[in-house]
Amino acid sequence: MTAAVARSIAQEVRAYGADLVLGPVADVNADPANPVIGVRSYGVDPHLVGRHAAAFVEAAQAEGVAACAKHFPGHGDTKTDTHAGLAVVDVSPETLRARELVPFAAAVAAGAKAIMTAHIVFPALDDAPATLSPAVLRLLREELGFTGVVVSDAIDMRAISRTIGFAEGVVRTLAAGVDLVCLGNPGMPLGGDAADSDDGERDFRTALDAILTAVADGRLPRARLEEAAARVRDLAAWSARHRTAPVDEAVLAAGHTASADAARLALSTRGDVAGALRGPVRLVDARRRRNIASGRLGDHVADTLLARLPGSTLTAVFTRGAATEGRVTEETADGPVLPEAVDVVLVGTPHADPEQARALDALLDAHPDALVVCLGWPAGPGDLPRARRIVFTYGDARPNAEALADLLTGA
Known part of the structure; x- marks a missing residue:
């Protein structure tokens, strides 16, 4: 692969x-x-x-x-x-x-x-x-x-x-x-x-x-x-x-299939998540840090779920700024914004940011059945133990987003 x-x-x-x-x-x-x-x-x-x-x-x-x-x-x-x-x-x-x-x-x-x-x-x-x-x-x-x-x-x-x-x-x-x-x-x-x-x-x-x-x-x-x-x-x-012959569109399309297959195989789950999302959902993005090596916080996952589930909404816990992992500039004087209604929570690498960890704990305190999607690197399959239902995607690129959406919507 x-x-x-x-x-x-x-x-x-x-x-x-x-x-x-x-x-x-x-x-x-x-x-x-x-x-x-x-x-x-x-x-x-x-x-x-x-x-x-x-x-x-x-x-x-x-x-x-x-x-x-x-x-x-x-x-x-x-x-x-x-x-x-x-x-x-x-x-x-x-x-x-x-x-x-x-x-x-x-x-x-x-x-x-x-x-x-x-x-x-x-x-x-x-x-x-x-x-x-x-x-x-x-x-x-x-x-x-x-x-x-x-x-x-x-x-x-x-x-x-x-x-x-x-x-x-x-x-x-x-x-x-x-x-x-x-x-x-x-x-x-x-x-x-x-x-x-x-x-x-x-x-x-x-x-x-x-x-x-x-x-x-x-x-x-x-x-x-x-x-x-x-x-x-x-x-x-x-x-x-x-140097080999020029690449045509058919070859590139086949390559995209390989990326999709890899993203699907990378998914790891805990709890009942397959087909769990059937209608409009309330998405919450609890990620705070971005990584300059791989770009800004990606929206592929949220955008894909919003497109697959019309009527869904997205709330960001942290205001986005110029922060990179290892150097975070907090731009909201009032701290994180925790919404009252939560169905799905997006998080990054669990142990890389204490502020994200505290926000997730607060969200799960109020919404213990929320489905958590970890887009970063977990310490192992038992990571984030408070999450009853969780998907580890090991990335937030477009292939990861499509594979996740297929799983959660039963496509």
Whole structure:
């Protein structure tokens, strides 16, 4: 199933004229409260995650699209979103090799053309974030045997930009051994203050000036840049050789079927939920945090249920703002709004936000039979034990929404 979904993603990427996908996520989601990985991970078992990562790599690259496994050496055991701040994973070298590195070794063995680094400090390896650490990148090259392109996570993320600075981060990233520097995403500003405003042209010029100055000063060897450029050229040449025929609409439609099947298989339930919604319902969205890595709080689930069940209503417990997971700005002075009538409650990752947890408890106090839909990463099938009826979707994308609606309406 992972291979089928990876093929469909690669086909869509090709249809848009691109030839690199920044996936799979090879992180082992060891902390169920992880604010930024969660449902992006394949699980908590390193070998299971490794099998899925390898399947993704092989299938995507068979379509002529290079795969980039991320976030090396592992972002699954963090309580900090690196878009918001610097994370530390303080585990032993033995744990790192037995857990975090296993999926990356599988991705490398499967032939991954690229690996993305994490802005995380691993004290067992170095006191610098992995993206800036020659020691961490030597581990990737020498111990795992990776010979492809090392890509950085975005340098405008606060783990780098608010610690050593954007320009210095670019220079040190290249000096450490990264080949392809991801500057950031001007289409999705972090928000919050003027220092977060995004300007792609400005960032590019700042990075270029910093690199030229570092080369002139002798801080960044020209040979290091030549090595990086050679690896990137090799990747481009591979992409040119493996480009396949244009993707037609029938192929893309088949890929959408694979995504729908995966979303349906991902559903996990407790209590009597199949066909439970037959008429207008009162939906309550109790999610508060959003995750900049996967976008704003998605409305696919609510919109799909509202469309399937005419006359239904939707109430948001929290006012939406520019909050990201790990950095929440509360914009309602009066706190959460708890509606009096509730049939279905939408929540995100259960343990990532205490405010969401308190709101859900209050809603279930008043409405113990409400059907809860968890769109995030649960700690296990027994999570959220107060919910008598619950569906775990492991995502809030459109395929998740359609699969959930089919289940709840008996379609």
